[in-house]
Amino acid sequence: MVTRDDYRIDEKPTWCPGCGDYGILTALIRALVEHNIAPHELMIVTGIGCGSKLPQYMRVNGMHTLHGRPWPAAQGAKLANHGMRVIVVHGDGDGYGEGLGHFVHAVRRNPGVTEIVQNNKIYGLTKGQFSPTSEKGWKTSTSPYGSAEEPAQPLALAITHGATFVARGYPGELKHLIWLIGEALEHPGYALVDILQPCVSFNKPRAYEYYAERVYKLEDEAGYDPNNRTAAWERAQEWGEHIPIGIFYRAVPGPTFEMLDPVLKDSTPLVKRPLGKLGSAQVDSLLAKLR
Amino acid sequence: MVTRDDYRIDEKPTWCPGCGDYGILTALIRALVEHNIAPHELMIVTGIGCGSKLPQYMRVNGMHTLHGRPWPAAQGAKLANHGMRVIVVHGDGDGYGEGLGHFVHAVRRNPGVTEIVQNNKIYGLTKGQFSPTSEKGWKTSTSPYGSAEEPAQPLALAITHGATFVARGYPGELKHLIWLIGEALEHPGYALVDILQPCVSFNKPRAYEYYAERVYKLEDEAGYDPNNRTAAWERAQEWGEHIPIGIFYRAVPGPTFEMLDPVLKDSTPLVKRPLGKLGSAQVDSLLAKLR
Amino acid sequence: MIENDITIRIGGEAGMGLESSGAGFAKALVRGGLHVFGVPDFYSRIRGGHNFFTLRAACDPLFSIADPVHILLALDMESVRRHIADLVPGGAVVYDSKDPLSEALRREDVLAIPVALSQLAREIGGLELMRNTLALGIAAGLLEFDLSYVESIIRDNFAKKGEDVITSNLNVIHKGAEIAEAYKADFPFRLHAVPNAPQRILLNGTQAFSMGALAGGCRFVSGYPMTPGSPVLVWFAQNGAKYGAVAKHVEDEISAINMAIGAAIMGARALVPTSGGGYALMVEGTGFAGISETPVVIYNAQRPGPATGLPTRTEQADLLFMLHASQDEFPRMVLAPGTLEEAFHLGWYAFNVAERYQTPVMVLSDQFLADAFRSLEASGLDFDAVEIDRGALLTDADLDALTERYKRYQITESGISPRALPGHPNAIWVTESNEHDEYPRIEEDAQNRIAQQSKRMRKARPMAQDVPPPTWYGPEGAALTLVCWGSTYGPAREAVDRLNAQEAGAANLLHFSGLEPFPPTAEAELRKAHKTIVVEGNYTGQLEILIRARTGLSVDGHVRRFDGRPFRPEFILAGLQEA
Amino acid sequence: MIENDITIRIGGEAGMGLESSGAGFAKALVRGGLHVFGVPDFYSRIRGGHNFFTLRAACDPLFSIADPVHILLALDMESVRRHIADLVPGGAVVYDSKDPLSEALRREDVLAIPVALSQLAREIGGLELMRNTLALGIAAGLLEFDLSYVESIIRDNFAKKGEDVITSNLNVIHKGAEIAEAYKADFPFRLHAVPNAPQRILLNGTQAFSMGALAGGCRFVSGYPMTPGSPVLVWFAQNGAKYGAVAKHVEDEISAINMAIGAAIMGARALVPTSGGGYALMVEGTGFAGISETPVVIYNAQRPGPATGLPTRTEQADLLFMLHASQDEFPRMVLAPGTLEEAFHLGWYAFNVAERYQTPVMVLSDQFLADAFRSLEASGLDFDAVEIDRGALLTDADLDALTERYKRYQITESGISPRALPGHPNAIWVTESNEHDEYPRIEEDAQNRIAQQSKRMRKARPMAQDVPPPTWYGPEGAALTLVCWGSTYGPAREAVDRLNAQEAGAANLLHFSGLEPFPPTAEAELRKAHKTIVVEGNYTGQLEILIRARTGLSVDGHVRRFDGRPFRPEFILAGLQEA
């Protein structure tokens, strides 16, 4: 049995007191424990940003990569060792801004990877510039006249590109978030959990109070059918007075990217295979083509 | 009056005989002429690929940029001189692959730029690898076991991110394509015309015959309402026996990215303003902050 | 009483407002006629950790901070722990009396001033955050610095926040000074205002460079936030509009440089500010600017790497990277300002060079130069000297007169082809990233390649005449010559001064602010030196390598630093012992 | 009759199948016991334009093509126009009789062979595309080359397409030979098969490197198509699965390198093949591999730039770029194979070095080396010599025995820290792109920075022992030493042979296949030379600059080429006149 102690490390997060990232860290660890996933079976791949420091604050394997690039590293990791569980964690600036292209391409591939997004709608670590998920008109140090861009729609975008598990959580609803992450972890394909993350230093208007008043759970809505792709796409764009959290869309995934690979399909992870010299039959088959 | 001669140049395209890019070039020039746009008022920004050589084959201002990067250059061009008309032209590998992130971010900004995509669902210039719009399972030199990715959904993606003119054309329907490009050119905001472009050398199964049998015009469908965003999103994903062309979505755009800029708003293009030394009052106002 | 050259250090956690209160106090000192040099030392986090701000003040101009500290304002115990050893004998430590000073942190020769900083700040100012102000008030009191200057800054800085805020800040400051009264007698250092000093300005490298660029006609800035480069982006976003400069925070660095190129082709003077890791993503775009002969200015405020490295710290390790970035070859200019004056000057000069030679120009700054504050005479930013030279730019009249098809990449003796901006009916052309002929048509012919590549590379010759030559500081013919580039100038200059103070004619300094094309005079200047020690902020000695690559000369030694911290004169002097 | 050293050139438009038929014919020559060197010259377009394929054959091993052409197979008039002047006196031009040869294109001393190529190909083979085959049949006939070898290739190549296709190809070939009969008497060159020659192989640099990498345990390839690097990606996509290698064509180059890094951290030997412009996008990733000490192999097949440049052509202008790519500093190895044998050897060796030193290794090829075909003994690809050395890789047993927290970045004397692959309960750690301590925790402390940066940089010392030293070819103590790197080896070697044939002991060659760390023996070797001329494919002389940077030595002259075309011996010899 995996316990919370397995994930404990003697390292104080450098996050601001009150940051939503604490709740996300807690929820993640608790979901991992509930689903009996041990730290050594797990690889958490992050980008660069406040939230992306997360693997430093738990006892776990991690790759703290480059700004915007956790997805490529995560896919490489998963292809090289599909026996390990891979979770991608990143901020909105990271994965929906600098790394937006990788995100869409990754979704299209249905890798067996869970994605958790610390979406504080701001660049935290670089001190508060607007991000791709900032609302239009948002004023920050680099948008003193208000941002001139429609916010990115990551959930709708994932739904559009074949994702079969698309959810949004909120650390103010911790139990619900733990449950969501758990469901995502159990999903046998790519799963996205976007999280409304309060940033108390640079996005005060989008702090806990704001969300607390507005969030509602899709699970509480009788008629909501998470298997209706079009409805999910529409609901994913709802924002303002009411902000949905929960599972927007869920369907049965096809085979993962790894399992569609001719080398990996139903087979031992790449790095678990012996690495030796080519046999003489192999050499002959290579040379035969050159004669 | 602008005539076709204004766009004529003594340069034979290097495209393969029968390539769909010829039809797109023709349609573009005819639309420009019909809408009385002169070559010197126009800047065509392209990426790298077979189709992206297009500005070499007409008499026009162009920027033949880097693979995947026409959008940034085009936005810079438009911001620097919003008095000029800017058209972005690129292939599917270029703008939906390497440059996918730029594409989505550009759409979010609603620049006053028309985008025309030579979508042959293959990498032409590098000899036929699968592209982001290739169908899943497509076999090419880099996907001998079939591509393992869901195709990108550029039209649906544009609709999701606030585009107000989203269309698809087909050079086999030349008049219709000319009309579409013309409508896009008249649209007072960002407009996308994705084009089913037959590649006769590397994508033979998606040549003229294939499309000729399948395309139908949304304009011919009585009940189709291009102002219904959700329906447009759904229709944009239809593919197979029936392939819609025409205007999927059209709405009144908000102010363009340029017109939201405090410097450019309702004003002379940046490069048309005199560039001189700062006046002493300006210098004083700068220094005042430092005292 | 020691009257000159006082260093105050204020330390605490991120989020305590050290930087802004430190800068405010520095401004007060400047208004008081003093010279100031201020250096922030920050962790890459938003709250917590240990940050500090070092402020040196003197009657004479300063080019660096120095090691010994006279007053330590410790907002937390960590600050005492880290910096108590840096205090000069007779110095003072101000700390919050809520935590007692442990035995280990006591120093016999240091004046301990325990004050209920947080509590008093809350009581008098209404906000715990005002403990900085309180501490600075104590410092002012100890130093007998005229409080009216501090008051004037408070009034200006909080003008928008209303009288109440001003009043509570003033109360806190006065409380501080009042507390100091009891300790003054035991504190031997003073910092009196200089009454009739000229009105000086206080700024950092970010501001100096940004104002230079703006003055030089920069009207388009596209960037992506990255410490320590983004302050230039922020500066333009916040100040540019008023002067007609468009500034865009875009989706990534690749977009930033390609937007700038698009804008530059249209005719805007365009700048991309970034740091090394962001520049790494601009390499392909740099090559595009090179082959398309597009003038863009790239500003890299260096920080330690590789990769994310030490985001908020300083280093000078991107020189050879920038100098060779991009596949294949094209001429570029690499500039590295050493002072605020140079940052301003090269800020506008870069745009002239870029347009004159139609090629990328790179300005290498670093976190130290970008973030460190210095006072200078207002004339130090020489706006009058600014010229705007757009090079071989064809006017509308030129183009009206054109009778043949315009050749954007005309082969010329100098390599420079007269440039038309798009929009004129007589000059219709396509910027090319493929190799091309003069028009340009895409052209693969071997002779054409030779012609175009040679034409581009030929531009390096006249460029070499325009690159700033290395400059001397200090006595001619000195026994020892320090050689440095970029921001190291200040600390190296002070090291030279100190050496010469010990022994007249002991040392001088050869400073490079132009690095590529390698200045034609450099070899002769280097040969003038008796003994050369290169002082630079990287592991391998990149200027040293460059000198050898360009001249074959080997230097006699080096002092290097790569721990993320800026050079200080003491570090250099210590290093010279070993070099 | 001249029996040896015959060059055939076949020219036409893109899309005419020149490359595959040329390669097929080359294979036939090899089966006939001859040595072959074949070089394609292609435009960056899919149809039309002017492409040609040059095939040189001889009884002795070849290392280059040479200028004079003996048979020109001109599938279109453009080919006659471009290449007729290259024919030796007595040479033959085969062209389609449907267009008459204009007066200007006639040469008295050349045998003109007009043949209804297209028409006959259609009539006999059923396909106009078979005119290549027809033309090659004529060439075989003229040269009296035993047709059975050509037949065997046809049978093998078209085996999957069925008897009909084979038969029509055979008919076309025979028709060609039959046509040649009438001209043979007037054609003085022959290329007879060498009966009992060993069974050789024919391959290009792409294949040699790919096979080396595969043999060296490369099991993960992520790339994005870019000429001339993508053939390695395609090779792995098509051949890798059979040998357990995963190959992914991904969305861009940034993704490619970061995927490779992700895979490498997990323990896979990972490769990213690209060309210079694609590598430009991998610069940030390279730095991440540097600071995270991740072994990745980067393969750059160079082409002329900057930017898109000349996509299908060759150059050697990315050396200094690759050597300095990324902000800040870390050790890397840069290798540049000169021959197919070296491409194979360095293909596997690179992975050992990468894992031994836990850092990026770069292999610089170019379009010439990647695409040119050469015959060699099967033993030239020395599979037996392959070793797989994974360096300081901890085994499960090692990890089972671990009692303390695992230190991924342990400070060691050599700079190399024992490496654990993720997955073991005793070694749980986070790869860091921030500066870090031994565990690693993110750590900004100055002493820690010094320790970690020094540890990483220390690895360069043992690496220098593992970098291939420059090698000599030709007589010791020659009057003239050519110095080259990478693919220039072949043509330079032949130039040396020719010089020595004129005058024994005239010249030798010093070839660099290891460039970074700069081989410790290089200076001593260079000092052995009397007169050094650097031969390299770029404008500024990058090896020359590197030699000066590392040794202070200036060479005596150079021969450079930057027109996108490969060196040939004649070009070098002509250049030596001027150097």
Ligand SMILES: Cc1ncc(C[n+]2csc(CCOP(=O)(O)OP(=O)(O)O)c2C)c(N)n1
């Ligand atoms: C290539 C590159 N560009 C820019 C940066 C600087 N940078 C670090 S974190 C960050 C933004 C972080 O925002 P987000 O991803 O939303 O994370 P948060 O801090 O809000 O958790 C940026 C721009 C970088 N490290 N690398």
Ligand SMILES: Cc1ncc(C[n+]2csc(CCOP(=O)(O)OP(=O)(O)O)c2C)c(N)n1
């Ligand atoms: C950075 C970079 N990577 C790769 C290439 C090579 N490249 C040139 S064109 C192309 C693909 C073109 O495909 P697409 O955009 O669909 O255009 P098409 O040729 O099909 O019209 C690629 C990969 C390049 N030029 N630059």
Ligand code: SF4
């Ligand atoms: S800046 Fe915002 S996101 Fe970053 S740690 Fe502080 S509260 Fe959290």
Ligand code: SF4
């Ligand atoms: S390869 Fe395809 S896309 Fe390219 S020119 Fe030929 S037909 Fe057109």
Ligand SMILES: [Mg+2]
């Ligand atoms: Mg964020």
Ligand SMILES: [Mg+2]
């Ligand atoms: Mg395409």
